[in-house]
């Protein structure tokens with residue numbers, strides 16, 4: 199019997215074009231890029247189908263593949279944890295520019311620990327502490343900071359930190375929740391439905407957590423250390439006043455490219471460098 203001839207090519211649901219079409223139909227703006235990523239993440243056609251289905255159902259891409267690219271690192275992101283935003287790379291860059299020799303780094307409100315991991319990766323051998331109130335985030339952050347010898351503490355802001363860090367922190371980075379409560383329902387569905395409220399809601403004007411961090415930061419900063427908090431363009435004037443009222447001399451740093459706003463502060467009169 200002659201060998202069976204190959205069956206005529208049928209349109210495969212796994213081709214790049216088919217994946218792009220499915221993603222586009224679901225409203226994914228960067229369908230081409232996402233299709234490439236999903237295809238490279240999938241072990242085989244069955245898995246690719248599952249990944250595309252999850253993405254099409256509205257799960258953020260980072261949760262579909264299990265990681266986010268951040269400051270040159272592949273950061274693990276687990277369900278229920280805030281997905282690190284590219285805009286926050288500006289906070290990392292500014293922290294390193296202001297305190298290039300920091301030996302002690304704290305990533306407060308750490309979520310996945312992306313900020314702390316990126317800082318530790320750039321500051322060879324720095325002592326890294328991260329903290330978050332959400333145990334799901336704490337577990338995720340532990341995976342991301344472990345390669346840098348970082349420790350992750352669970353609890354409410356500074357209460358989570360070892361007391362021995364007081365007065366020793368060179369970089370105190372805090373990407374706190376800063377969406378005003380009334381605006382949470384207006385966020386894109388990916389955030390509203392897949393990120394915890396505690397990671398988003400910053401109180402009536404979005405500045406509740408920022409106020410608490412700024413008030414206590416002076417007791418934790420080393421001479422020459424800096425507090426850096428991401429904020430929004432609209433909130434920036436009040437955020438600056440809040441830093442000043444807490445005894446920090448403050449400046450607003452802006453990235454037009456990333457549309458990012460960061461307030462940086464140092465203890466007024468603190469002239470010694472770390």
Ligand SMILES: C[S@@+](CC[C@H](N)C(=O)[O-])C[C@H]1O[C@@H](n2cnc3c(N)ncnc32)[C@H](O)[C@@H]1O
Nearest residue numbers: 280282307308309330331332354355373375397
């Ligand atoms: C906007 S997310 C930022 C996460 C991470 N730093 C990043 O940039 O990807 C804010 C994080 O703050 C944490 N958080 C909110 N309130 C907190 C509090 N009182 N103490 C500690 N962490 C808190 C949330 O659990 C969440 O992980």
